Amino acid sequence: xxxxxxxxxxxxxxxxxxxxxxxxxxxxxxxxxxxxxxxxxxxxxxxxxxxxxxxxxxxxxxxxxxxxxxxxxxxxxxxxxxxxxxxxxxxxxxxxxxxxxxxxxxxxxxxxxxxxxxxxxxxxxxxxxxxxxxxxxxxxxxxxxxxxxxxxxxxxxxxxxxxxxxxxxxxxxxxxxxxxxxxx
Numbered sequence: 001x002x003x004x005x006x007x008x009x010x011x012x013x014x015x016x017x018x019x020x021x022x023x024x025x026x027x028x029x030x031x032x033x034x035x036x037x038x039x040x041x042x043x044x045x046x047x048x049x050x051x052x053x054x055x056x057x058x059x060x061x062x063x064x065x066x067x068x069x070x071x072x073x074x075x076x077x078x079x080x081x082x083x084x085x086x087x088x089x090x091x092x093x094x095x096x097x098x099x100x101x102x103x104x105x106x107x108x109x110x111x112x113x114x115x116x117x118x119x120x121x122x123x124x125x126x127x128x129x130x131x132x133x134x135x136x137x138x139x140x141x142x143x144x145x146x147x148x149x150x151x152x153x154x155x156x157x158x159x160x161x162x163x164x165x166x167x168x169x170x171x172x173x174x175x176x177x178x179x180x181x182x183x184x
Contacts, residue, residue, distance in 0.1 A: 005020075015167065043061070049061055053093065071128070072129070082100070135147035135151075
């Protein structure tokens with residue numbers, strides 16, 4: 001940061017430094033949130049698969065947690081694999097596995113993700129969906145993993161450069177607790 005700001009005109013140094021810090025905070029909070037979601041999905045689905053008698057329950061739960069980082073496609077892949085493994089035993093187990101994945105996914109989407117991720121990136125869900133789709137189509141499936149952080153960085157830069165927002169006055173993102181209750 002020091003090297004980059006030293007190359008700027010003195011009047012822009014504080015803005016560049018504050019923008020850098022804000023982007024760093026957003027990306028750090030995004031990564032911490034993703035790790036928390038991966039752990040949540042892996043643990044909950046492993047326990048649920050164990051409870052319904054699924055073979056390879058731990059492996060399936062950990063796999064579901066790991067593919068959680070792939071937006072949209074990851075949960076679908078986890079569900080398809082769970083149903084496929086369930087079909088090797090019986091169609092009843094496959095149905096239960098599908099229902100378990102669906103219930104956990106709905107709980108995650110409507111309860112866990114809003115609480116854990118909150119306003120970490122400052123992006124609307126629609127912008128995330130559109131950006132992930134566009135990046136996937138334009139750059140390929142690997143870049144889908146980093147689409148949200150890239151767009152969050154670009155939106156922050158646009159806010160500072162085009163919309164003339166002061167990055168020092170922007171809310172610093174948190175993963176679980178809002179800023180005012182984090183110190184309590």
